Amino acid sequence: xxxxxxxEGPVTLSEEAFLxxxxxxxxxxxxxxxxYVQYPGEGLQLLLKATKADDKGxxxxxxxxxxxxxxxxxxEKGSVQVxxxxxxxxxxxxxxxxxxxxxxxxxxxxxxxxx
Amino acid sequence: SAVISQKPSRDICQRGTSLTxxxxxxxxxxxxxxxxxxxxxxxxxxxxxxQGSEATYESGFVIDKFPISRPNLTFxxxxxxNMSPEDSSIYLCSVLARIIQFFGxxxxxxxL
Numbered sequence: 001x002x003x004x005x006x007x008e009g010p011v012t013l014s015e016e017a018f019l020x021x022x023x024x025x026x027x028x029x030x031x032x033x034x035x036y037v038q039y040p041g042e043g044l045q046l047l048l049k050a051t052k053a054d055d056k057g058x059x060x061x062x063x064x065x066x067x068x069x070x071x072x073x074x075x076e077k078g079s080v081q082v083x084x085x086x087x088x089x090x091x092x093x094x095x096x097x098x099x100x101x102x103x104x105x106x107x108x109x110x111x112x113x114x115x
Numbered sequence: 116s117a118v119i120s121q122k123p124s125r126d127i128c129q130r131g132t133s134l135t136x137x138x139x140x141x142x143x144x145x146x147x148x149x150x151x152x153x154x155x156x157x158x159x160x161x162x163x164x165x166q167g168s169e170a171t172y173e174s175g176f177v178i179d180k181f182p183i184s185r186p187n188l189t190f191x192x193x194x195x196x197n198m199s200p201e202d203s204s205i206y207l208c209s210v211l212a213r214i215i216q217f218f219g220x221x222x223x224x225x226x227l
Contacts, residue, residue, distance in 0.1 A: 044218040102160035
């Protein structure tokens with residue numbers, strides 16, 4: 001079956017540091033890939049997505065590129081802020097139709113940014 | 116986007132009882148989903164609920180334990196039946212809007 005593996009947290013960084021959160025997946029066919037974020041006290045919200053190989057999703061300074069050859073979708077940001085402190089989830093959906101199928105989630109990475 | 120509300124936001128229940136969780140969305144959607152997030156774990160899909168058809172359950176989840184209703188295009192309920200402490204989780208509904216799943220705030224359930 002499908003699975004998503006992402007680095008365990010918590011990840012603690014200083015403000016303005018470079019961020020990478022690794023995500024790899026196992027799936028049949030060509031899944032759609034997502035990063036969701038959950039800020040403290042808030043619900044889960046979509047951060048970015050990519051629906052086919054070599055696509056780059058981006059939002060709020062975050063980027064992730066769909067790498068079929070390495071089955072990866074690593075999340076990056078060049079300079080993190082305290083407000084980026086949250087739990088980040090990598091997820092996939094079978095097929096290239098976006099999230100039309102149920103999502104398979106990674107375990108989540110708790111990111112803590114210190115001033 | 117879609118605005119989703121869930122009721123209750125949290126509850127503490129006794130084992131052997133049942134709890135029905137409501138999910139309301141501010142626009143008509145065809146596809147709704149129910150997920151569970153156990154303590155320290157990831158989100159796991161319970162079932163897909165499309166209006167006008169029976170819910171489709173994932174492996175490990177059965178209708179007798181998690182009956183779902185989908186009476187119209189803006190509302191769904193999930194019942195957690197005959198609860199045990201292992202059912203203590205956050206339960207989330209989501210809806211599909213323009214190929215993206217939007218999530219509700221979740222219902223935090225504690226079973227004693």
